Amino acid sequence: LSRDRIDEDTWEEIEDSLLSADVGVGPTQELVERLRTRVRVEGVASPDQAREILRSELLHLVGTDLDRSVHADRTATNPAVVLVVGVNGTGKTTTCGKLARVLVAEDKDVILGAADTFRAAAVAQLATWGERVGVPTVRGPEGGDPASVAFDAVKAGVEQESDVVIVDTAGRLHTKTGLMDELGKVKRVIEKQAPVSEVLLVIDATTGQNGLTQARVFAEVVDVTGIVLTKLDSTAKGGIIIAVQRELGVPVKLVGLGEGADDLAPFAPEEFVDALLAD
Amino acid sequence: MFATLQDRLEATFKRLRGKGRLTDDDIDTSAREIRIALLEADVALPVVRAFIAQLKERARGSAVHQALNPAEQVIKIVNEELIEILGGDTRRLRFAKNPPTVIMLAGLQGAGKTTLAGKLGLWLKGQGHQPLLVAADLQRPNAVEQLQVVGQRAGVAVFAPEPGSGVGDPVDVARRSIEHARSKLYDVVIVDTAGRLGIDAEMMQQAADIRDAVSPDEILFVVDAMIGQDAVTTAESFRDGVGFDGVVLSKLDGDARGGAALSVRHVTGRPVMFASNGEKLDEFDVFHPDRMASRILGM
Ligand SMILES: Nc1nc2c(ncn2[C@@H]2O[C@H](COP(=O)(O)OP(=O)(O)OP(=O)(O)O)[C@@H](O)[C@H]2O)c(=O)[nH]1
Ligand SMILES: Nc1nc2c(ncn2[C@@H]2O[C@H](COP(=O)(O)OP(=O)(O)OP(=O)(O)O)[C@@H](O)[C@H]2O)c(=O)[nH]1
Ligand SMILES: [K+]
Ligand SMILES: [Mg+2]
Ligand SMILES: [Mg+2]
Numbered sequence: 001l002s003r004d005r006i007d008e009d010t011w012e013e014i015e016d017s018l019l020s021a022d023v024g025v026g027p028t029q030e031l032v033e034r035l036r037t038r039v040r041v042e043g044v045a046s047p048d049q050a051r052e053i054l055r056s057e058l059l060h061l062v063g064t065d066l067d068r069s070v071h072a073d074r075t076a077t078n079p080a081v082v083l084v085v086g087v088n089g090t091g092k093t094t095t096c097g098k099l100a101r102v103l104v105a106e107d108k109d110v111i112l113g114a115a116d117t118f119r120a121a122a123v124a125q126l127a128t129w130g131e132r133v134g135v136p137t138v139r140g141p142e143g144g145d146p147a148s149v150a151f152d153a154v155k156a157g158v159e160q161e162s163d164v165v166i167v168d169t170a171g172r173l174h175t176k177t178g179l180m181d182e183l184g185k186v187k188r189v190i191e192k193q194a195p196v197s198e199v200l201l202v203i204d205a206t207t208g209q210n211g212l213t214q215a216r217v218f219a220e221v222v223d224v225t226g227i228v229l230t231k232l233d234s235t236a237k238g239g240i241i242i243a244v245q246r247e248l249g250v251p252v253k254l255v256g257l258g259e260g261a262d263d264l265a266p267f268a269p270e271e272f273v274d275a276l277l278a279d
Numbered sequence: 280m281f282a283t284l285q286d287r288l289e290a291t292f293k294r295l296r297g298k299g300r301l302t303d304d305d306i307d308t309s310a311r312e313i314r315i316a317l318l319e320a321d322v323a324l325p326v327v328r329a330f331i332a333q334l335k336e337r338a339r340g341s342a343v344h345q346a347l348n349p350a351e352q353v354i355k356i357v358n359e360e361l362i363e364i365l366g367g368d369t370r371r372l373r374f375a376k377n378p379p380t381v382i383m384l385a386g387l388q389g390a391g392k393t394t395l396a397g398k399l400g401l402w403l404k405g406q407g408h409q410p411l412l413v414a415a416d417l418q419r420p421n422a423v424e425q426l427q428v429v430g431q432r433a434g435v436a437v438f439a440p441e442p443g444s445g446v447g448d449p450v451d452v453a454r455r456s457i458e459h460a461r462s463k464l465y466d467v468v469i470v471d472t473a474g475r476l477g478i479d480a481e482m483m484q485q486a487a488d489i490r491d492a493v494s495p496d497e498i499l500f501v502v503d504a505m506i507g508q509d510a511v512t513t514a515e516s517f518r519d520g521v522g523f524d525g526v527v528l529s530k531l532d533g534d535a536r537g538g539a540a541l542s543v544r545h546v547t548g549r550p551v552m553f554a555s556n557g558e559k560l561d562e563f564d565v566f567h568p569d570r571m572a573s574r575i576l577g578m
Binding site: 016019020021022024025087088089090091118119120121122124125128129132173174175176204206207208209210211213214231233234235236237239240259 | 532
């Protein structure tokens, strides 16, 4: 956008930067249309000004006044229960570990529940995270029933009067109805013990347009309450979450910025938008 | 959820039924539709651009097909072009003249490398080979155990001299695995490596060091079929940082359109060799360009 006049090339550059950030064709076209209208109506002449308006439109879409706090406070009788879900390899287990670290730093008593009984060494991976951040991990037999491990973890949380139980689940593609049913059951079984306070859907920032389909199906099955956008330390921009937030009406709450225990941060709309528009 | 390309073109060409040839207008309209279909399939923007230019050129120059209506003519050209890019020089694994053959796996975090190690091991064992899996991801918590379990499930040996989870030198493990394979007569060595980002210079150097320690016959770049526009940037940084000979597309059992296949192939010129389509170790196949072409276009 180095030209001094807005011409067709300017519009193409704007469109390209949105498409390259995985914002998607539909949202991109809508944004560009709105921008064109505003540029015309407000008599904007310079590409820099147009870019400034684009930034504010994007920020408006992403939302600056949503409640992005993670609900992790125990009630009088129950621990908060955080259920972590998503497709394979997005960063669920890592996020459980990092989130536990954040909560421990807030002086909370945390328990991890290893309800991925399927993937090779998934339980050991979560337990390692537990040791790393100094919280216990409730585990069941390998290949056992994930719902009963989740139940046991929450039960332990109730009995020990913990503040938070974080339940890790196996990665599953949203297209696998059997596995999605299993996930629904995990949640229902937990609810026999205590209400689920937060269902975090973990989406990998490198994900393209499939992210929206993932979100739709997971939201249907387990009523997602927040998004975690992981691997934002990559070159990917994570633009798909714009469509996801809008369609689900569920905010991105946290971002993953690396593989270390401290690489979890609250979602910051301005930083996200600026990174999205940067080259 | 997306209208298929056929549906889109159907609408575009309704008014053209019965006409015999493509006008420039027809070509522009369909090119726009196909551009959207490709973008919704996550084909990377620069690749879409090159593809559409090529499509227009061919459509303009194409002889009038009496047997095909304009929509069919366009689809035919698109399909041929896609298969050409995806297929090109699809080839089998190269085996070393003097065993062991060394296959190194590389890719982003969570792409499916460790699972693929097990799948390749099982597949090669089925062909009469004696594969050895090498635990050279000493970073991710319990990656070593994961590979051990995968090896056990595949009935394939695993070389895992270091505990990992932050302990041990992956370059050293990789180097020693070759001696181990020679002395124990394993004829294929499959080196699992830690996931890494293209922009992580230190980790890219580590990948290059592992490569130099084992001189792989094949470096396979494992990429998640759900990846979006970042496919090009990432593929380029792995090409430049460590280099690769072939691509494996994972998680194709979902409903992602898999435009990454086209993007990575187009940008790096490296063929997609295998498709991974499930978590179980036998859910793995050689790559079929024609099926992928239809999938990308939603047909
Ligand atoms: N760079 C980067 N890597 C991450 C981040 N979060 C997770 N990872 C890495 O991504 C890979 C997958 O992470 P996991 O936590 O195992 O993902 P998962 O969703 O639990 O995977 P499955 O249980 O197999 O579905 C690991 O190598 C992690 O170290 C992040 O924010 N940034
Ligand atoms: N549905 C499906 N899941 C797969 C496929 N390949 C791998 N997975 C799953 O994806 C997740 C990540 O796979 P891994 O093999 O651990 O990936 P990785 O590249 O080794 O991950 P890091 O070592 O953390 O970089 C696991 O849950 C696997 O079970 C596939 O083809 N289909
Ligand atoms: K980024
Ligand atoms: Mg996990
Ligand atoms: Mg691995």
